[in-house]
Amino acid sequence: MGNVLLFVNKLHAFAGIKLYLNLFCMIIISLLDGIGIFLLVPMLSLIGIFDVHIGNVSFISIFDAVLRTIPTAYQLAVILGIFILVISAQALLQKNQSVLDAKIQQGFMRSLRLDIYQALLRANWIFHLKRRKSDFQHILTSELGRVNHGTTLFLRLITSMTFMVIQIGIALWLSVKMTLLVLLCGILLAFISRKFIKYSREYGNQTTELAKNYYAGINDQLNGIKDIKSNMLEQSHISWFRKLNHDIELNVVEQIKVQSNSQLLYKTSSAILIGLFIYLSLEVFHTQAGQLMIIIILFSRLWPRFTGIQSNLEQIASTLPAFKNLVDIQKECESAVESIALDRTRSANAFRVKEGIECRDVYFRYERSQEFYALKNINLFIPANRMTAIIGKSGAGKSTLIDMLMGLLRPERGEVAVDGLPLTDETVLLLRGSIGYVPQDPFLFHTTIRENLLMMNPGASEEHLWDALKLAAADEFIERLPLGLDSEIGDRGVRLSGGERQRLILARAILRNPSILVLDEPTSALDAENERRIQVALNRLKEEMTIIVIAHRLSTIRNADQVLVLEDGRIIQEGGYQQLSKEMNGVFGQLLRYQTEMNN
Ligand SMILES: Nc1ncnc2c1ncn2[C@@H]1O[C@H](COP(=O)(O)OP(=O)(O)OP(=O)(O)O)[C@@H](O)[C@H]1O
Secondary structure (H helix, E strand, C coil), rough: CHHHHHHHHHHCCCCCCCHHHHHEEEEEHCCCCHHHHHHHHHHHHCCCCCCCCCCHHHHHHHHHHHHHCCCHHHHHHHHHHHHHHHHHHHHHHHHHHHHHHHHHHHHHHHHHHHHHHHHHHHEEEEHHHHHHHHHHHHHHHHHHHHHHHHHHHHHHHHHHHHHHHHHHHHHHHHHHHHHHHHHHHHHHHHHHCCHHHHHHHHHHHHHHHHHHHHHHHHHHHHCCHHHHHCCEEEECCCCCHHHHHHHHHHHHHHHHHHHHHHHHHHHHHHHHHHHHHHHHHHCCCCCCCCHHHHHHHHHHHEEEEEEHHHHHHHHHHHHHHHHHHHHHHHHHHCCCCCCCCCCCCHHHHCCCCCCEEEEEEECCCCCCCCCCCEEEEEEEEEEEECCCEEECCCCCHHHHHHHCCCCCCCCCCCEEEEECCCCHHHHHHHHHEEEEEEEECCCCCEEEHHHHHHHCCCCHHHHHHHHHHHHCCCCHHHHHHHHHHECCCHHHHHHHHCHHHHHHHHHHHHHCCCCCCECCCCCCCCCCHHHHHHHHHHHHHCCCCEEEECCHHHHHCCCCHHHEEEEEEEEEECCCHHHHHHHHCCCHHHHHHHHHHHHH
16 A cells, blocks of 8 residues: 555656646546436437436436427437537547646656666665666566556546546436445445455566566576577576566466456446346336436446456556565665765866875775675875786785775775865765776677767867777777778677777777776786787876776786785785885785796
């Protein structure tokens, strides 16, 4: 029930007055509908086409009096004219109401989609580390689709209910006893049908879980397709896929069974009820034939509304879990929101680091509930316009430290400062606006090389692009491509080699002219010749940028001004490259010896 109220509140907050306008249109449409159809019979009877006794139904008596002032020859034309007028007005209003309905619904979906997407982008890095990406894809596509369907059903439900209330009003006017009898039966049936709504909600929950697993599985498997093929894992993955699809099929069939069972109940009971109703009207209440005819027409239109409302409620119940999922993820994002003003542009925030970045007694844990610290007692200073290298064994904490220096992670204890300013919501923004980041697993968009570059700096000239490519040692391979900068690079840059992708990403970062250039393993996929070119490039860049680089290959950082050696989350050695290489017993010296032996 809480979720229904939340949904109604959100819809109301979005649509406001439009929702009432929509409701008002519906009331007028249903009144016109009632008048158009239900007056046809008594009107025709008035002019003697049907010999039905209307009795003392007051509004028809008034109509009768007005009609008698018109010459008999024109009565039929006037009656049919009014009928056509009423139905046309209703159709016109219906047309506008449908458009208004669509505007409310689509606008509501747009606002939900935007809210969730913004919340996702505003959530901090820790939140993203803990969640499956496929869950977000699932929510932004399939779950939003279900909520969209739920909104259509909800608006349809309001229409049906409005129609029903008005038609009940007209029916009460015609016969209180008969109407109350039918209403009582309707309420009884709705009470019996509660279990159908409960089952629908349960199957809706199952749909959410199944769809979540479907998205996660598909995502993982398509990302790992090379592993699957090279390790011949196709059969086990196909079995998983088959089983999940079987469950999805069962879930849908079960939902349809619930809905068709409830429809069966409603249809059979309506036949029984109408039979009983006619019998009671004629034999017990001795209702006049004219009134009985009006009531039969009225209820033949009213009863399907009951059935429709029941079916709507069941379908809404099955889509509610999707809405709950959406609300839950939004709440989670909001509780992990970064309070920095993301709506500001990067250029508005860019600044140049003058002195450097400092960490004072920094401690960090990914899970506060566990004792393990990924960073412990980190004290360091990264001087501006110098190259600082971070090295250490796998799992030593290098990436965590880089994320801390970029302001993506915040220390649990201690503090990070830029040019002496401790990182706050405002200074994090300054810091991020001045960073160019080259990740270990570079991401490129499925478009041309030129567009991939221009995404980072839309105003860059051709000369500017080639300068950046030369600096990153990416110019030669691009020159060799038949379409040069206009070559398409495929999904995530699949048409380029790992090394080519890495150099292109480096060029892209350089193109932004960042104050701080952060590189996570920039040469891991390069041969000796290209590694040397990157070394030269970094050497040149460090005069105007602060370079922070993680490298497993120590040859890459030969020109580093400062090397930080990490082990188990602590800095265990620091100093210049040459100085550390002379400390033969230190971890750096050992690593250096090991790598030199490997290369010989
Ligand atoms: N998202 C996470 N949640 C929990 N623990 C994590 C997470 N990311 C890293 N860790 C843990 O923190 C420690 C440091 O990891 P980190 O990725 O910083 O190491 P690294 O030196 O960069 O390793 P590599 O060279 O293999 O990339 C490791 O023990 C790792 O298991």
